[in-house]
Amino acid sequence: MWSDVVDFNRFYRSRLGKAARGIVQAEIRAHWPDVTGCTIAGIGYATPYLKQFEGEANRILAIMPAHQGVTHWPRGKPNRVALADETSLPFDDLSIDRLLLVHALENSEHLRAMMRECWRVLSGHGRLLAVVPARRGIWARSERTPFGHGKPYSKYQMEKLLKDSLFEPLLTTRALYMPPSDWDLVLRTGPAVERIGRRWCPRLGGALFVEAHKQVYSATPARRVAFRPRLVPVAGIGPAVAGRGRAEPDVRFGIGH
Template sequence: MARHLIRRRLRAFWPDLHGLEVLGMGYATPYLRQFHEAARLFAFMPLTQGVMRWPGEGRNSVALVDETELPLTNFSVDRVLLVHCLENSDYLRDMLNEVWRVLKGEGRLIIVVPNRRGLWARFERTPFGYGHPYSQMQLSRLLREHSFTPLRSTQALFIPPTHSRALLRTAPAWERIGRRVSSHFAGVNIVEVSKQVYAVRPLRAAERRRLTWSLPQVVRPTPASRRY
């Protein structure tokens, strides 16, 4: 039920990923399959977390990686989804810097983290009962510090963590009422951000000439060095 409720919020943010490259990090594989229209779906799991094959059929699309050195070129993916990743990372800042590096300029990142005020972060029997939970303000501040711009946010898992089948059947009603009454006590915070790419003023012709003539003579190739 938790997966179902979170999937609905993710799909509302990304209704159509046709032709895009989508990367999931952490334990994001249960949420990737719904984006079947994407050109490519693949997942990375950090070394400290371990790895599980995904999907169950066909070619494997998941790899165990060093979260501080992702095996991708710069600006290579359109979408990144982090689930059970941010709150458990031992190298948080390096990991976010790597995500920024591999994300395309117009790319988007979604992060799903346990809510500091929610019940799900208080019970270790839940999947969100481990690691460092975040409030919306803490999460927004962290992402801005790493050159991401928050675009929109939502919450999920307003239902208390329970195994009661009768209560689980009422989960959709809990979600509707919770979003209307108070978002502070949801189980998870979900935020979508864009990549900050600051504009650089191009040099005018006169400035380029001054820069060229100011270079040290030693860096200019001589006729003899050109042969080598």
């Protein structure tokens, strides 16, 4: 499993990694063209794609899972990355407006619990965007990149995961049609291959981008709580009696939980 922060750093500093980052970054921007005043959080290894929102978003934060490791970001500035358990995100309820998951779902060791945490921290009008390796894409078959490690997803599998986690899928797109190769010819023709792939082979993109929002009306408790009504004494205040300075206690029975 591709889960070491050192490997992620090495890939995104390579020529192929920079080319892939440009393509994925553009697709993320297409989903979120305006983030003015938003609080954005990235989970997994999302830092290569968060810098584009500086100067627009109110706050930008990143969480890297404990099993992956952490690295300082942004370079030369105060750190905005935290190492955390993916099942216990260090954010308040409803505190995040945009939640970006990159190299997170395919490598998660506690997928359902992590998705539950994403639901908790996302605001009622917020948006979640998951970037995952596409099952049909060629990138999922190459171990030279992080998109070739972990579990790839189909559109149906992603939508089912989101629905089961109380999210409603809104839009699914694809990118990374160029081959995962650092040959000069491939890198030079990458943008043209992306345009051709989108037009003629739309289902063969190497990465899926699935945007969703939370189903607030479908919220359910994490565990079922049995309701057993019982009578409990409730101390109340009875009417004041003439000639006394205070009221007498009046003990009644109410329904307890």
